[in-house]
Ligand SMILES: Nc1ncnc2c1ncn2[C@@H]1O[C@H](COP(=O)(O)OP(=O)(O)O)[C@@H](O)[C@H]1O
Ligand SMILES: Cc1ncc(C[n+]2csc(CCOP(=O)(O)OP(=O)(O)O)c2C)c(N)n1
Ligand SMILES: [Mg+2]
Ligand SMILES: [Mg+2]
């Protein structure tokens with residue numbers, strides 16, 4: 579295994595190329611430049627081996643997931659991604675080959691998402707690997723999307739499809755079986771590699787009233803939105819967008835509906851739109867080639883409450899709305 583500074587110089591420094599403020603990763607910190615009229619949005623999420631990803635997940639996918647979950651938070655704020663910092667506590671199983679593949683994953687996503695590595699920290703740990711990534715992006719001053727500005731009566735939309743990643747994890751951990759190899763590959767792929775909605779987020783500025791990304795679970799994150807906005811939310815389960823693979827799983831086992839609604843790892847955007855502006859949503863969906871589906875609305879109800887309605891309009895009880903670490 580190469581040494582700490584050789585690792586930084588040979589693997590990480592090339593990822594900083596093109597960012598003058600990164601000093602080739604040979605300084606104590608980095609500079610971030612913003613244009614006039616821009617604010618920076620900063621976010622950090624950690625990932626722990628065995629908690630957020632499986633120990634045998636490919637290292638390039640682990641790196642990409644680490645970057646993408648953070649880009650999802652930037653998108654949730656309406657920010658365009660710019661750069662990131664990477665802190666790794668590497669466990670005993672990590673070797674050069676794993677790290678080379680990890681860095682290759684980052685290099686590929688840097689190209690896809692237009693971000694550059696600006697710095698980080700490298701340590702070892704006797705425990706499982708812990709990875710942390712801090713991403714920053716830019717938003718026009720004063721216009722970022724927030725969680726606290728949803729108002730009763732507004733319509734609630736979600737991007738993409740919900741439940742795929744949770745079902746993918748169920749497949750990978752042997753709790754779910756599916757006939758179709760293509761469906762299995764699709765769902766496992768959705769668990770391993772989120773697709774942060776980095777084009778949708780900035781496009782929502784001026785259209786959406788409030789929003790966040792769905793990481794813990796659709797119901798739980800709707801609850802976070804409702805709590806911060808001091809409203810209630812109603813979700814029509816029949817309207818929740820499902821992939822063909824998730825639909826196949828639900829057809830075979832209808833009880834998986836709760837898993838779909840609360841399993842998390844979706845990294846889709848959930849946002850409110852005033853009814854008067856709703857006509858613009860299908861046009862945006864068409865422009866982005868991304869489904870944007872109306873799944874419910876904000877209501878004047880007890881702060882933070884989420885009512886999940888079945889196809890007949892009856893409330894469902896789901897237990898936990900999503901993932902919590904404690
Ligand atoms: N250890 C911490 N120190 C400071 N702020 C934190 C910490 N953990 C979470 N937060 C903040 O709490 C809020 C909710 O966090 P989280 O649920 O992780 O959001 P998200 O699901 O968007 O990543 C965020 O504003 C986050 O920055
Ligand atoms: C091996 C494994 N087990 C369980 C999960 C499910 N899971 C773990 S953390 C999490 C929620 C999202 O992670 P969190 O650290 O809460 O990120 P944040 O909400 O801060 O974006 C979920 C659904 C997983 N992704 N991988
Ligand atoms: Mg977080
Ligand atoms: Mg978030």
Ligand SMILES: [Mg+2]
Pocket residue numbers: 793794901
């Ligand atoms: Mg969470």
